[in-house]
Amino acid sequence: MGARRGTDYIQRLKDNPPETWIGNEQVKDPTTHPLVAPAVKSIARLYDSQWEKDKRSYMLSKSPKTGDLIGTSFLVPKSKEDLVRRRLMHKDWAEETFGMMGRSTDFMSAMLTAWYIHADFFGPYADNARNYFEYVRENDLYLTHVLIDPQVDRGKAPSEQPDEFTYLGVVRETDAGIIVRGAKMLATAGPYADEMLVWPFHLRKPTEKDYKYAISFALPLNTPGVRLIARESFVRQSVFDHPLASRFDELDSVVVFDDVLVPWERVFIYQDVERVNTIWKLNSNAFTGHQSAIRLQAKLQFLAGLVMRATEMVNTNQFPHVQDMIGEITTYIELIRAAVHSSEATSEQSPDGIYLPNVTPLYAIRNSGNRWYPRVREIIQFVVAGGLMYQPASVDVFNSPIASDVRKYYRGAEVTAEEKVKLFKAAAEIAVSDFGSRHELYERFYAGDPMFLRIQTQYSGYDKREPLALVDKMLASYGIENNSKL
């Protein structure tokens, strides 16, 4: 099949709906349900956009297996030009959703591409990983992933939780595969994706009793026994009043596995703590870091533009501290741009002829972005201030007996009330809504615990040779014997 269009994605989802629960309601058809369909439409739009004539050269690539066109997010880069094509593709998709859909389909395709390149890591299950990547690539599937165990008792090991299968583990083996039971969080986009990739985060101080939790596999989301419990939806129906939440709410969900059969050909890691705890060797952060940095760049560009326009409308952009804070946002944008380009320029060819983005500058962005985003949201609150609250409840007010009040008191310096309310509504969604708060939480945590991430990548795993060499050079440049003679 190769690269899909929006209608292909929607039809497959309609035919294979995951079992999703929103409160006490089971979502029968995600493609029409009012709280799920807006995200489905936005994802379908992404699939369609890869076929637009002026974008095809970088959105689509050739399948090495069939020669058909496939999405570029599955492209194994054989040159630095391929990395640039991947960047253009990620940027284009991020701009289509204004950076609001962190888990657009290119995120997981990026991850799976790294799994494919380094499939030997999976030892006896290496071919399963290779075959799965090809299956996803050739069918242009949309994946979610779940790593985290339910937040029940973080002070105890998996085997010491209140129930043996609170955390996802193996119940038994059969000839056909393994039976798994337990739960995982959080499958962002699970209610409207095709498949899920599962593995656990690092297992700390495991004993033999914890081996059954050291598993990785993939399954279609509509597999019998798989249930998704969604969080409260932040979707709002009015596009004018909620231009972002009405279209881009990525529904997060907990996945329950109720004695689910995972066929052997879908198993990647089986009761193997060593592999789970060294899964970083797959280097998927090189590709997901590339995607998420580019997506954050688009999102911050959008936010910077919003705040530039809002302050221009009421002439607060003449004040130096307002300019200074907007300048802080554009600083972050340029640092991301520089890191992304650096990750491509300093990429080195592997012995297999493959170019991975250099992960070091991308880690720096991941470890900063989770702190920058809350700050950018705070800046919008500081500079747009009461403007975030002084908006009429609904656009319907322009068709009411008090419309003249609104036209008079809600206008800007040079713009009409309609123009100003339209813009400020979007700023309010980012800065003070439930949808906006979820985005702050997402940016803080989507890649894992921000503290452990920074420790692992910027300290424990950081190449300390350059800073230490400088200190050694300085210390070697003087001694007790030449004190006061320099």
Ligand SMILES: Cc1cc2nc3c(=O)[nH]c(=O)nc-3n(C[C@H](O)[C@H](O)[C@H](O)COP(=O)(O)OP(=O)(O)OC[C@H]3O[C@@H](n4cnc5c(N)ncnc54)[C@H](O)[C@@H]3O)c2cc1C
């Ligand atoms: C909006 C959103 C979307 C997400 N989407 C996905 C997704 O699609 N797929 C997915 O797999 N995950 C997803 N996640 C989950 C995300 O990966 C986790 O939130 C993140 O890894 C942190 O884990 P946690 O939430 O369980 O927090 P916890 O691990 O419970 O941490 C809570 C607090 O306790 C501290 N803490 C916990 N353990 C320790 C310890 N051993 N030592 C010291 N301090 C500790 C932490 O530092 C933190 O301050 C998403 C999260 C959010 C918020």
